[in-house]
Amino acid sequence: MAEKLLPMENVVAVGVSYEDYLEHYASDFYEWIDGVVIKMTPIHERHDLLTAYLRAIFDIYFALKPFGIVRSAPFSMKLEAVPSTREPDLQVILNENPFYTPTGMQGPADLCIKVVSLESIERDHGTKLGEYEKGGVGEYWIIDPLRREARFMRLDKLEGRYLAYREDENGDYQSPNLPGLLLHVPTLWLDPLPNPLQIADAIKAMVAE
Numbered sequence: 241m242a243e244k245l246l247p248m249e250n251v252v253a254v255g256v257s258y259e260d261y262l263e264h265y266a267s268d269f270y271e272w273i274d275g276v277v278i279k280m281t282p283i284h285e286r287h288d289l290l291t292a293y294l295r296a297i298f299d300i301y302f303a304l305k306p307f308g309i310v311r312s313a314p315f316s317m318k319l320e321a322v323p324s325t326r327e328p329d330l331q332v333i334l335n336e337n338p339f340y341t342p343t344g345m346q347g348p349a350d351l352c353i354k355v356v357s358l359e360s361i362e363r364d365h366g367t368k369l370g371e372y373e374k375g376g377v378g379e380y381w382i383i384d385p386l387r388r389e390a391r392f393m394r395l396d397k398l399e400g401r402y403l404a405y406r407e408d409e410n411g412d413y414q415s416p417n418l419p420g421l422l423l424h425v426p427t428l429w430l431d432p433l434p435n436p437l438q439i440a441d442a443i444k445a446m447v448a449e
Contacts, residue, residue: 253277258318261325266316266344272325286385287355291329293433294353294383298332300443301421308334308350316344317352319375326368328352334417348376350417356384369393373402379415388429420447 254276256265261272270277291312298310313327325344332351333340339347352372372380373395380402382391392413393402407413412422421443427434434442 250278251276252279258325262316262343266314266325268314270314271316271327274323287329287357289433290355290383290385290428293428293439294330294355296436296439297421297423297443298330300440301418301447304443304447305420306335308332309340317349317377318344318346319348319371319377321375322371324371326352326371329355332418348372348378350377351379351381351415352377353381353383356382356386358386369402373400378417383428385429390423390425390428420449422446 252270253265256272256275256277258272261270261277265272265277270279272278295310295312302308302310309332311331311333313329315331316325316327317331318325328349330351330353331345331349332353333345334350337347337350339345339349354368369380369382373393376395378395380393382393384390390407390413392405392407392415394405394416395401396403405413407423407425411424411426413425414422
C-alpha cells in the first residue's frame with residue numbers, strides 16, 4: 241500500500257517496525273507508513289520561508305499566551321488509528337494534550353499545518369487529510385502557495401469527519417482554540433513575507449484587543 245503513495249526512489253526501507261523507525265529515522269525527514277520508511281523530498285525556498293513565517297506567528301503568540309507550543313518537522317506524530325507516522329511541517333500542541341513527548345507525538349496534535357509543495361499536492365490534499373481525520377487531529381491547515389489557497393479543516397467529533405472552513409470577508413481565519421489570533425490569508429502570498437519585528441507587532445496588537 242505505502243509504496244504507491246510515492247515514487248519508489250523515495251522508499252528507503254521496508255518491513256521496519258515503529259520502534260526501529262524511532263531509533264534510526266525519526267530525527268530526520270522520514271515518514272513511516274505501515275512498515276515502509278519514505279524520505280521526504282527536499283523543500284523549495286518558498287516552502288521554507290512560509291513555514292518559518294507561520295512558525296514565528298505561533299512562537300510569538302504562545303510567548304504572550306503560554307498555553308501551548310509549536311513544533312516543526314522532523315518532529316513526528318504517530319496516530320493509533322492509522323498505520324503511519326507523519327512529520328507535519330508544523331504541529332500546534334496545547335498544554336493539556338496528553339500525547340506530547342519531547343521526542344514526538346504519541347497521538348494527534350491539536351493542529352497540523354502543511355505547506356504544499358509541487359510533489360506533495362496529492363498527499364497533502366488527499367492521503368494526509370484522510371489520515372488526520374481518522375486519527376483525530378483537531379484541525380488541519382493546508383497552505384497551498386501554488387494555488388494561493390488555504391484550506392482549514394476542523395474535526396467534528398460527533399460525526400468523526402472534517403468540516404471545511406474558509407477565511408472571512410476580511411481575509412482572516414481564526415481557530416476556535418487560539419483566541420485572539422487571526423491568520424490573514426492574503427499575507428501568506430506576499431513576497432517578501434513580514435519580518436519577525438512586523439510579526440511581533442501584529443501579534444501583540446491582536447492579543448491586546
